Amino acid sequence: MFLETTPALVIATLPKIALGVDGISVEVLQEGSGPTPQRTQTAKVDYTLWVNGFQKKQIDSSKGLLKGPFKFVVGVGQVIPGWDRTVAEMRVGEKRRVVIDPSLGYGEKGMGPIPGNSPLYFEIELLELAEMKPLNAEQMQWLEEHPVP
Structure with missing residues (x-):
């Protein structure tokens, strides 16, 4: 399981979330129980986003606000x-709650209704993965030059 850190105040309010x-x-x-995504594979997820804690203000959700699950290339x-x-660390069928530090979210500036320097509280479920498509030499070179942050 992939774990990372968040500020102590956040962890104190979320005792079931492990510190990374x-x-x-x-x-x-x-x-x-399914596979984990490969880089460049399209993932389909359901998610909900809150700021200031899981029981606080819901900002966004794929359930009801979008026309179905959210798709993106991992x-x-x-x-x-x-x-x-x-x-990238989830398996198909997994559902998790994560707290993401502002440095891995929207940073100091924030975005829309999300204030700057806000930890992001997500519930994410990995629903499915699209079949991997072969990459050409140019795409492979781009991946080598742009590692995942």
Whole structure:
């Protein structure tokens, strides 16, 4: 399981979430039994986002706000670094709560209704992975030049 750190105040309010080492804290709600995503593989997830704690203000959700689950390509910077890191460690079918440090989220500036320097509270479920497509030499070179942050 991939674990990272968050501020002590956050951890104190979330006793079931294990403390990690690089900006992400994780609580697995449901174990998955499927594969883990490969870099450049398209993942389909359901998620909910809160700021200021899991019982506070809900900011966004794929359930009801989007026309279905959210899809993104893992490990290429389509989403915040905290998402790329945590989803890359999940198995299909897994559901987890994560607290992502601002440095792996929207940083000092924030975004929309998310204030700057806000830890992000997500519940994420990895629903499925698309079939891997072969990469050409140019794509492989780009991946080598752009490691996952």
